[in-house]
Amino acid sequence: MTPPKKQLLLAEDDDLLASLLNFRLKKAGYDVLLASDGQQVKELLKNHIPDIIVSDIMMPYFSGIELIDFVRNELKSQVPVIIISSAGNEQNVLSAFELGANDFISKPVSPSELLVRVGRELNKN
Template structure:
């Protein structure tokens, strides 16, 4: 059996983070969690995950800066799904400009997230 696919999950809401971690681990993924963008970048550099899930609004380093770092500094083509509260169209467009693969608005359905993850990690 192959190793489980690694996903870095960056979310500053600890309850939401645990909910998504639990749901994705149930599907067989290895979830590396970060509570801010700085931690996310450290995990990405250390583990080269197959997928990155990040909130946009986080302490220290935002999700947008995480996307920029992954695409421009690390030159990684890893798929990135960003989440953000509704009504922030400008930020969403910026995320896509920086290289985000997909976007989900909060509150989001963990089941829908699993479907999108499976689409990106066949």
């Protein structure tokens, strides 16, 4: 019997990148939930908390920083969160880490690197 797929929430407002990463992550065996903005993420998280969250920092309605705050302080969840940030966004990355982000990956994103980081965070837990 194959083990259940790990569920991953991918929050990315760039459709093309989201689609590409979604394809890669699905191919790697993850059950991917896609959200294109912060509100969608919030709705999804209220219903179900995935095994790991991969989120862009800059998103409409609800930024990645707010998302971490929401997960850690409102949902009281310790689900691993990996943030995707563009270069030159160090301050946001630091804020994210302060709020409880587990890891970060900078744009341009290497899908292979993302897979490695996701796997590592899941193994930690």
